[in-house]
Amino acid sequence: MSRLVVVSNRVALPNESRAGGLAVALQGALREHGGLWFGWSGKRVREPSDALHVQEAQDVSYATIDLTHAEHAGYYSGFANRTLWPLLHFRLDLVDYSRETYAVYRAVNARFAERLAPLLRHDDVVWVHDYHLIPLAHRLRELGVGNRIGFFLHVPVPSSDLLAALPSHRELFDALAAYDLVGFQTERDLGRFQSYVPLFGGGRVVDRGTIETAGGRRFRVGAYPISIDTALIEAQAADAFGRAPVQRLRESLGGRGLVIGVDRLDYSKGLPERFRAFERHLERHPELRGDTTYLQIAPESRGEVPEYQSLRRELEGLAGHINGRHAAPEWTPVRYVNRNFPHDVLAGFYRAADVALVTPLRDGMNLVAKEFVAAQDGTDPGVLVLSRFAGAASELPEAVLVNPYDVDGVADAIAQALSMPGAERRDRWAAMIERLRRDDITAWRRRYLAELRAV
Ligand code: F6P
Secondary structure, eight states: OOOEEEEEEEOOOTTOTTOOHHHHHHHHHHHHHOEEEEEEEEEEESSOOOOEEEEEETTEEEEEEEEEHHHIIIIIIIIIIIIIHHHHTTOGGGOOOOHHHHHHHHHHHHHHHHHHGGGOOTTOEEEEESGGGTTHHHHHHHTTOOSEEEEEOOSOOOOHHHHTTSTTHHHHHHHHTTSSEEEESSHHHHHHHHHHHHHHSSOEEEETTEEEOTTSOEEEEEEOOOOOOHHHHHHHHHHHHTSHHHHHHHHHHTTOEEEEEEOOSOGGGOHHHHHHHHHHHHHHOGGGTTSEEEEEEOOOOSTTSHHHHHHHHHHHHHHHHHHHHHOBTTBOSEEEEOOOOOHHHHHHHHHHOSEEEEOOSSBSOOHHHHHHHHTSOTTSOOEEEEETTBGGGGTOTTSEEEOTTOHHHHHHHHHHHHTOOHHHHHHHHHHHHHHHHHSOHHHHHHHHHHHHHHO
16 A cells, blocks of 8 residues: 655654644554655744754654744744634634735745655655645645645635635635545535635536536545544543542542533634633522532643734633632632643543533534543543534534523533433433444544545
């Protein structure tokens, strides 16, 4: 079988202890056939550098390049995360329309392609990940690369009227045609992309799985909902439950119920709305005050982007307000923690929780929702409260589904989840875990790669 080459902005290097689920899955795929992982080194340098950092581990090569401060600012903190990220998450109000950052984004994609092309063998299959690298294949083709190249978009596709507001939308759409297979998270994302094609893209939908651009180039499209390593999370959660960090958390609760949220500190995650919903729940049920603690873990993310800085300030204000207003000498309703934890400790925290609040305003998939389900003890599982606007909702309809903008509705859902009888919790959980055991991360990547290889 031919070698696999994975390309993504961040590379999970073999010595990194905090690799998440996707990194583990891609490493699994690379080890299966041997391969190369190419991307940014994570280093910002002062002067442009042509250095290629190469490491080898277990039949996999890791090749990374540095970015200058200016490249990082224009490409990552600029076009990727101040233009594409808000646009793709339906937030036209936050989109930055600057042309300068788009130029840097294209230049960095070109540099990635120029460094990657000489590393490729003629029969490698190349799999590019996410919105940072949309024009990558186009530049690789210009350099004469004829390999199979696939693209997977981890984030949502918004409705076509929003996409059309991006000045460079046609260029980016045409660049997608350099891929052989473009994968989206859900059927809804695929549907919205297909409606964009004739309305604003100047192309046509040839059939469910084939798009043709105005220039006549065809490429395949499909929905491939990403998943988790279900068996690994089940084992990690059971193991971590008895170990010190989880025990300390449980003891600190003093027998109170635990509501948990774990999200990157990002405006797409609906955190201010969630804090307000928890407060609404406290206001509505004064008799339950002191019974439940809400732990929100929210590691800082993209801290150099102004919209993320103002979110951080807003959440600090809200947590202080709720605690100031509702806490008692022996009880703090909200524990708000801006740091990350190892993956297995988080799995143990999920198992210790009675309820998880996963209420993004928009999310491509949301793997926390799936991991929370996998981490439960099936004899006494916790309840998942899940946003209808997360991709995961279509695969987890037995969760308590909510509209995350509807603060009263989320407050109702918190009360429903906290008082749900054991039999109902077990039934809902059993339906969800069965699906997650079948449609796990290995099934996801095998299906995508089989279809890319078959194009
Ligand atoms: O959700 C999209 C995504 O690219 C995820 O795959 C990833 O976990 C996250 O964003 C990482 O963001 P960043 O690399 O900006 O910290």
